[in-house]
Amino acid sequence: MPETFRTWQTADVRSALIEGREIALLDLREEDVHAQSHPLFAANFPLARIELDAWSKLPRRDVPIVLLDDGEGEAETAAARLQALGYTDVGLLAGGLRGWAEGGGELFRDVNAPSKAFGELVEAVRHTPSLSAEEVHALIESGADIRIVDARRYDEYRTMSIPTATSVPGAELALRVPELAPNPDTLVIVNCAGRTRSIIGTQSLRNAGLPNRVAALRNGTIGWTLAGFELDHGQTRRFGEVSESTRRAAAESARALAGRAGVLHAQPDALQVWSAQDDRTTYFFDVRTAEEYEAGHLPGFRHVAGGQLVQETEMVAPVRGARIVLADNDGVRANMTASWLAQMNWEVWVIDGVPESDFVERGPWQPSLPPLPEFPEISHEELAARAGAIDTLVLDFATSAEYLRGHIPGAAFALRSRLPDALAAAPDVRHFVLTSPDGRLARLAAQDLAALRQDARIDVLADGTAAWRAAGRELESGPTRLLSPPLDRYRRPYEGTDNARDAMQGYLDWEFGLVAQLERDGTHGFRVL
Known part of the structure; x- marks a missing residue:
């Protein structure tokens, strides 16, 4: 272990969390691996994206940073990269994930564990009212005076929704529901995919003083599906503008x-x-x-x-x-x-x-980025002209979800964090063209590839796959060439429309146990009104 990297014991990290001192506990593993087991406040910070995420997510360069993995060696690599980016207080968790557990630290599953655990605590403390899927289904069937609002992101709502529901993402509820349900006798039902956002959404309306009776749909779309009811798909009902008096x-x-x-x-x-x-x-x-x-x-x-x-x-x-x-x-x-x-x-x-x-700035947010490596570029026209060339391999460093939705024909999916293994599984070629959605991650991966394959010609697709798409060129979809396992994305048991029943029930069972885990962990400092 390099002497320049401080070693943190589990007790030291826990003390910092309990005392409220600034600390960034970062899990360098890919999201799917992270989701299997991690400390409560270990933020998933994949090794592959450190240069793209660090300056915006870790704005103070001397903040105490503690890195962990599960023995893969990613923490040491990440520490060196962070030091190169200007961070001066970078340390490693002694023993990694195993060291945390052996030091008495609690381990949590899934993603967004702090927020989900907090949601369960809110329900336990406030006794947030809820209705079962069977009760809500009966209310819909009877034509009762109800208004169902979906507190998830709009894209999640579009994928699947409770019949008659309107999309009102969480922070909008207190502003929009008074006009969606102006009659105080109307029952307002808040749903999400599982539990957290429906609990928080319901309690938000109650805390804000909405005169209506408000209840969560117990267990969200998971509960609805487990009860045997059909979900809607592709709905577009959204909240509207509100009056100035309501605002x-x-x-x-x-x-x-x-x-x-x-x-x-x-x-x-x-x-x-x-x-x-x-x-x-x-x-x-x-x-x-x-x-x-x-x-x-x-x-x-x-x-x-x-x-x-x-x-x-x-x-x-x-x-x-x-x-x-x-x-x-x-x-x-x-x-x-x-x-x-x-x-x-x-x-x-x-x-x-x-x-x-x-409010003078326009357009989407732009992250602060360090200078990215310079590599020869190839245009989408040149790449198209090389289609089918046996000596050229396109490596796509998009997320696995993006790759599955659409990629350049013939391109192979690879994870930057698993690049040596991807190369071992790849055809023996001398020319690589690297791409990613906007080309940024491809430049970083090209630097890694150059160190592994000094005999190869390496080009980066100019402006990434976005340029290929913008030109209207053909895409293929599906898992056509996976050189790396899709570990970058943890498949939530509550997303999509093809989840196994045992996975959905297992997720609910996990959530039910979070309050007890919080008590054992003891680092959160949550305080429910």
Whole structure:
């Protein structure tokens, strides 16, 4: 082990978490492997993407970073890469995953474990009301006065939904439901795919003071499917605009709730102070819809819809103990989101009084990136002309899901983190063309490939597979050439439409045990209102 890398014991990491000190506990393994077993606050930070993710997710270069794997050697490689990117306090967890367990640390399954465990704790403490799939189905069949709202992302809702449901992602609920269910006698039912977002969504409406009776669909679309009922597919029902009076009332309720949760508030001039602070990690998030964000947002703010930020906090804010700053343009979405983050033991601020004229940046968020390796480029026209050449192999470093949806004909899927194994399984060629969706990851993989195959010609597809698509060129789909196992994506038992019943039931059983795991772990600091 290199002497420059500090060694952290399990007890040291636990102390930092309990005391609320800044620490980034990062699991370098691919997502599917991470999902099998990891510490509660170990953020999945795949080795393959370190250069693309580090500067935006770890904005403070001297933040204490603790890296872990399960003996694969990825932690040491990651430590060297992080040091090269300018990080000065990079350490390794003694013994990795096994060391954590042997040191008395609790191990969790699945992804987004902190948020899911918190959701279960909320239900246990607040006794969040819920209805079974059979009860909700009977209400639909009888024509009862109900309104079902789906708190997931819109794309998830489009894939599968409860009949009659309307898409209202989590942070939008307190703003939109008052006009979707204006009659206080209307029963509002909140669903997600499993449990967490329906529990948090239901409790959000109750906390915000909605006069209607509100209940979660118990176990979401999983419960619906296990009960033998059919789901809808491809639905497009979405929330609409609300009146100014509804917006003002929702903002007042959300602000009061945030105050009870301990959320802090600041004026826009604080942003400059926080941005210049070099001894504190601060994340800046805009929690409105993607459409609102792209139409105009504050400089330096990343878009993460509020409901997903509560659901997937560690995916965008892996530094536990950091400061989170939220913005919107009405005081509803930011305060509702902040009320949950504060209960999850984050220091969270909402920016008040931002004039519309300050939302000056347009378009999607652009991450901060280091300079990427330079390699010879090949155009999509040149690559198309080489179609079928036996001495050329296209390696695609897209995510496995992206590869399956569509890739350049003949391209083989490879993981950067498994590149030596992929090469061993590949045809013996002397010319490689590397691609990824935008070409960035391909450049990093090209650098690794050059070290492994010094005899090969290596080109990078200019502008990645996006250029091939934009030109209208043919794509093929499916698992046609997998040189690496698709470990980069953990298949959630609640996504898609072809999940095995035992997998869905096993997922629910796991969630039911999370409160007991939280108690054994003891590092969370969660506080439910």
